Amino acid sequence: MxxxxxxxxxxxxxxxxxxxxxxxxxxxxxxxxxxxxxxxxSQFVIDRVTDYYIHRNAQKGTIFARTEEMQHTIVDARQLAADLIGANDHSEIAFGQNATNFFHLFAHHLGRDLTKGDHIVITEADHHANVNPWMELAERGIHVHLWNVDDQGNLDFAQYEELLALRPKIVAAGWASNATGTIHDMKKITAMAHAAGALVVADGVQAASHIALDVKEAGVDFSAFSTYKIFGPHMGFGYVNRDHLNRLNGWRIKEELEKDAYFFEVGSQNHEGIEGFIGSMDYLAQVTKDAQANGFSLDETPLAQARPKRRELAxxxxxxxxxxxxxxxxxxxxxxxxxxxxxxxxxxxxxxxxxxxxxxxxxxxxxxxxxxxxxxxxxxxxxxxxxxxxxxxxxxxxxxxxxxxxxxxxxxxxxxxxxxxxxxxxxxxxxxxxxx
Ligand SMILES: Cc1ncc(COP(=O)(O)O)c(C=O)c1O
Known part of the structure; x- marks a missing residue:
């Protein structure tokens, strides 16, 4: 074969x-x-949601067995998301309603540190989820610049350099286009942004259902994903580089937020959805096992040295x-x-x-x-x-x-x-x- x-x-x-x-x-x-x-x-998702309702359907905040198991399961799910995208660990992940919501949260929190006259860069290639939240900051006198594409939809890096010369505080850019399917060079985008002193908020939504992502290698600071595009339930999750957790303070539970991204998960969560997400990760692990049974190996790939679960998922x-x-x-x-x-x-x-x-x-x-x-x-x-x-x-x-x-x-x-x-x-x- x-x-x-x-x-x-x-x-x-x-x-x-x-x-x-x-x-x-x-x-x-x-x-x-x-x-x-x-x-x-996949059937893995359907089975997992069913299993949740039978065995772990509970609310947070008690110590009886059903709740404890449910709470541990949610941490496990965050760890799986971290393994999938190459985050350090579960503390950099929060589940939530969808990716759009996370971009609004990021804009809200990062926007608190901006003042009138500051600059932000958004792209002409992006889904509006990572455009609108930043446009709203323009109402406060923040300059929002559009990084343009050429006739083929490719980001114009010469113009990017000019925009970075303005020393923007934030660059919001997509990892891959949901319209043209073009994969953007996120590592280059972040390297250039960081050299100019900007943070990068990457829209990982479209890329995550097609390619093995590595948020650390790409150097993104904040990102968001839609679990329902990664073969799971209708939800999303956000990634926050732990070096920046303290930038997101002031949102309801300050002390806790400084420790873990998942204090974005204020209020009750979609436990059944999070369980379904675990099912979608079980599915990916199975695909890797099937590929290996068909003679494939990850040893010669960038995942060769990755931790075992990340090897399976990515x-x-x-x-x-x-x-x-x-x-x-x-x-x-x-x-x-x-x-x-x-x-x-x-x-x-x-x-x-x-x-x-x-x-x-x-x-x-x-x-x-x-x-x-x-x-x-x-x-x-x-x-x-x-x-x-x-x-x-x-x-x-x-x-x-x-x-x-x-x-x-x-x-x-x-x-x-x-x-x-x-x-x-x-x-x-x-x-x-x-x-x-
Ligand atoms: C590139 C991209 N970003 C963001 C979104 C919005 O994702 P969500 O529905 O999770 O908010 C989509 C959905 O189509 C998308 O394709």
Whole structure:
């Protein structure tokens, strides 16, 4: 078995852990291609949530056994999140409602240290979750600068240097685009920001469901993630480099916050969701075991020296990325045969710098019309700007800042891609006879 076959085998099997995949609509198999908005969950998640309700359903703050077990489990879950993203340990992690909420919290707390005339940099490539919270600070006289992209959606590093010369206090930037799938060089972004004296708030949401992240290696100071895009329940978690915990003071429980990020978790938490998150991490650990059984090793990778649990969790993302690169190449080769297509972001020749997230338009066809026809044929994919509002306005002005997005993850298959292009052909023939 060569590497390509071993990856196919590993991820064909991974798909079988997801009971929701394989449904049908109007007699046709559903192609679930909306993964950038939120992924499906495996049986590990479903079982874990059920187990929580039977054995550990309790409130914080007592010492009887059910509560104690629940409280320990939540610390375990924070440790798993730390292992996944390469944080020091559970004390740098807090669970919460979603990533957007964390960006608002970061802006609120970091904003307390800013004064009128200070500078902040946000990017034109980002989802609004990591844009809006900073824009709100402009109302207090803080200068918020937009770091622009070029015609392909790449961040313009020459302009970044100019912005850093203003000595901004904060740079808010995404690790990967949820619209074009472009992976940003976070290590370079943070190194340049730190040299200019700025802290970096990285949006890790999109990258986390595709690649093995390492917050320490990348040098990010604050970050947030959506567990429901990492094959888990609808929640999020935040990462705070422990050197900066004391910057977040003043929010309800000051003394405690100085010790641990999880005092962001004020009030009651979504325990069942946190348990489901553990299930999603059990799933990733299983993927790594399956990959190893198929002959893969992590010994020659950057994860070789990682602690055992991190090897298991980030290892799955390492293998997933290798497989997703096959999906990406296959998808882009097929897309090249579609007439009048306009793809946003990295091309087939640059596929190593992107995720299998493809936004494109067909000249002469309104994205929403195309999207609706595809939905009717069982393709679950969305059109619009996916809240990467500035980026899509910049890249697709003649389509009103909108495009069709096909977003794949490792449980999608080459066969699904082939089926999609057959359906797209049918839909385009029908639409062209109606439109032209
Ligand atoms: C890049 C990116 N950032 C942030 C978000 C918002 O995440 P949440 O729903 O967890 O707030 C999304 C959701 O699509 C996203 O893709």
């Amino acid at each position: 060569n590497q390509q076959q071993a990856l196919q085998q590993t991820f064909t099997h991974a798909r079988t852990y997801f009971p929701s995949l394989g449904s049908s609509y109007k007699g046709r198999p559903v192609l679930f291609f909306d993964n950038s908005a939120g992924a499906q969950v 290892g799955a993302m390492h293998f997933a990325h290798l497989f997703e690169q096959q999906l990406t190449d296959h998808f882009l080769a097929k897309l090249a045969d579609v007439e009048h297509v306009v793809l946003y972001g990295k091309t087939a020749e640059q596929s190593a710098e992107r995720l299998p997230v493809f936004s494109f338009n067909i000249e002469g066809i309104e994205p929403d019309v195309l999207g609706r026809e595809l939905n009717e044929a069982g393709v679950e994919a969305r059109t619009g700007n996916y809240l990467a509002i500035n980026l899509m306005k910049r890249l697709a002005p003649s389509f009103g800042g909108s495009a069709l997005r096909i977003s794949l993850v490792h449980y999608n298959t080459v066969e699904e891609i082939d089926r999609f292009f057959e359906i797209l052909d049918e839909v385009l023939v029908n639409l062209k006879t109606r439109i032209f």
